[in-house]
Amino acid sequence: MNVKKKILRKPLPVIFGIKGYKLNDREKIFFKKTNPLGFIFFERNCKNKKQVKSLVDNLKNLLSHDKAFFLIDQEGGRVSRLNNPIWKKYPTAKYFGDKAKKDLLNAKELTFKNSLRIAKDLKELGINMNCAPVLDVTYDYTNNVIGDRSFSSDPKIVYELAKSFCKAHKKMKVMPVIKHIPGHGSSDKDSHKTTPIVNLDINLLNKKDFFPFKRLNKESAAMVAHIIYNRIDNKLACYSKIIIEKIIRKKIGFTGLLFSDDINMKALKGSIKSRVKNILNSGCDIILHCNANLNEMVQIYKAIPLIKNKTLKKVSVIKRLV
DSSP: OOOOOOOOOOOEEEEEEOSSSSOOHHHHHHHHHHOEEEEEEOGGGOSOHHHHHHHHHHHHHHOSSSOOEEEEOEEETTEESSOTTTSOOOOOHHHHHHHHTTOHHHHHHHHHHHHHHHHHHHHHHTOOEEOOOBOOOOOTTOOTTTGGGSSOSSHHHHHHHHHHHHHHHHHTTOEEOEEEETOSTTOSSOTTTSOOEEOOOHHHHHHTTSHHHHHTTTSSEEEEOOOEETTTOSSBGGGOHIIIIIIIIIISOOOSEEEEEETTSTTOOSOHHHHHHHHHHHTOOEEEEOSOOHHHHHHHHHHOOOOOHHHHHHHHHHHTTO
């Protein structure tokens, strides 16, 4: 019996959202044509285990590449897309950070075990990337959009617990996406609602906000904060070559894949087309678009230039690990 071999094409450097529990006809046609790098799942996509597995398989079958990323935000606490009664509820990052103040070694072990359970849930479904852990270090004024999603106000505790979280995920072949590089904790605004502007000196940022990211700069993927670091550059981080090249790539030393945060957040201004071009021109590798609006997805497809070889090479390296 002859089996038709799939003809591989270069993936579009974008992660798209999906409307519901299963694909509609328009989504099937669009995803097959555009061949995106992957998809991100939300609660609206996760009814039960059988349904999620089927959705993953159906998406894979539409793609003309073998590098598909399936992402989710399964941090624990309030940022959980897999919920009761089907899936276990997991503690917040702060829960482990509070324990670390008394016994760091025990907190690291608990974080590892918790992360392993989360990763097992994802692995069972075919989800191979988790947009976690949060490496943001809190201040007295940190906006609640981060809040208990952060391990601690102590950058060393954040690093130690995040390291344990990442280690457990990688043991299960689920890739962690550390976020929000180079740090969201120093903002008192919610980037979902407005454009946060941080006025801290680079030396303070380097000692506190950048510290966990520098220690975990060998991780394979990170998500860029939608923030302006005003004393470094007056552009949004994901638009800024200075932030991407001089801070994230050089000072922090991060060499892995860089995902934008969701391009529909209110921190970003201008058209979909301008957002896409600004992000890719800054040196950010992959666009993240979450709301499943097909008209916007068409605009993104038209706006994305040819994929750079270095991005594809990074994707290939990471795919060997997941």
